[in-house]
Amino acid sequence: MDWLTEIVERARQVLDENNAAREESLALSREIIRTAANTIRAVHRAEFAQAAVILEQARAAAARLSERLRDKPVLYAAGYVHDCQKELAEAALTLALVKGDPVPGPAELGVEAPAFLNGMGEAVGELRRHILDVIRGGDLARGEAILQEMDDIYSALVTFDYPDALTGGLRRTTDAVRGSLEKTRGDLTTSLRQDQLRDAIGCALAALGRAAPEATGPEKASK
Numbered sequence: 001m002d003w004l005t006e007i008v009e010r011a012r013q014v015l016d017e018n019n020a021a022r023e024e025s026l027a028l029s030r031e032i033i034r035t036a037a038n039t040i041r042a043v044h045r046a047e048f049a050q051a052a053v054i055l056e057q058a059r060a061a062a063a064r065l066s067e068r069l070r071d072k073p074v075l076y077a078a079g080y081v082h083d084c085q086k087e088l089a090e091a092a093l094t095l096a097l098v099k100g101d102p103v104p105g106p107a108e109l110g111v112e113a114p115a116f117l118n119g120m121g122e123a124v125g126e127l128r129r130h131i132l133d134v135i136r137g138g139d140l141a142r143g144e145a146i147l148q149e150m151d152d153i154y155s156a157l158v159t160f161d162y163p164d165a166l167t168g169g170l171r172r173t174t175d176a177v178r179g180s181l182e183k184t185r186g187d188l189t190t191s192l193r194q195d196q197l198r199d200a201i202g203c204a205l206a207a208l209g210r211a212a213p214e215a216t217g218p219e220k221a222s223k
Contacts, residue, residue, distance in 0.1 A: 021072055028065040029084035032058050036084075036091035040126055043095050044133070051095050058088050062110050082118075082168050085111035089119025094126040097149055114168040121157055121173035124150050128184045135191045143188050150181050 035058035042051035062085065069076040089111055096103045106116040127150050134142045157174045164171060 018072060018075065021068055022075055022078075025065050025068055025075060026080060028061050028068070029080045031061045032065070032084040033087045035061065036087040039091040040094050043091075043098050043126070044129060048095070048099050055091055055095060058091060059109065062088050066110055082112070082115050085109075085115035086119040086122065086168070089116045090122045090126070091119075093120055093123040097123065097127060097146070098130050114166065114170065117157065117160065117170050118168050118173045120153055121170070121177045124153055124177045124180050128180050131184055131188060135188065140188070140192055140195060143191070147181075147184060147188055150177075150184065154178055154181050 035054050039051045039055045039058060042048070042054060065081065065084070066076075069081070075081070089106070089109060092104050092109055095101070106113050109116065111119070127146050131143045131146050134140075134146070154174070154177045157170065157177060160167060160170055160174075162170070
């Protein structure tokens with residue numbers, strides 16, 4: 001039974017090695033997700049320098065994960081790898097689009113195309129939050145510019161008509177993008193109309209103020 005012992009021991013070695021790689025990559029994926037979330041929080045606080053530093057930590061962890069699973073395609077194709085790469089893409093795109101920097105692509109980030117596309121879709125939700133912040137600050141022109149970015153992303157994502165098994169559920173992400181886009185367009189339109197109404201009221205009041213002395217002039221003259 002020497003052949004059986006040899007096969008069993010070899011199988012055990014392979015599985016031990018794969019299990020160790022899985023545990024390490026799971027820890028790295030959690031680190032990527034955590035640092036990506038911290039990046040987005042820093043972006044919404046307008047702490048762009050800090051966000052860039054944290055994002056680099058996430059990218060470094062993603063590079064280590066890819067290297068650790070380089071010769072283990074079964075593990076690399078696992079769902080948790082896709083999820084953490086998606087979170088990295090979302091953070092990188094949110095930072096770039098809010099700050100106005102060039103947007104890094106999948107190769108530059110070291111992520112797969114499906115993860116990047118899903119991350120791009122989820123970045124739209126963060127852009128919506130940014131628009132609501134700038135609306136509160138009264139910068140409606142900035143809101144319109146970001147809304148156009150959201151619209152462009154949706155127009156690109158809707159062209160990907162592939163099975164979910166290939167895209168990582170991109171169809172659901174795109175549906176969510178459309179909902180977020182329409183709600184944001186409604187919020188911004190309402191704010192624009194309110195701003196126009198305030199301007200119109202202000203102009204009317206100013207016109208009434210200028211006309212008031214002319215109306216009282218004849219009364220004073222008659223006296």
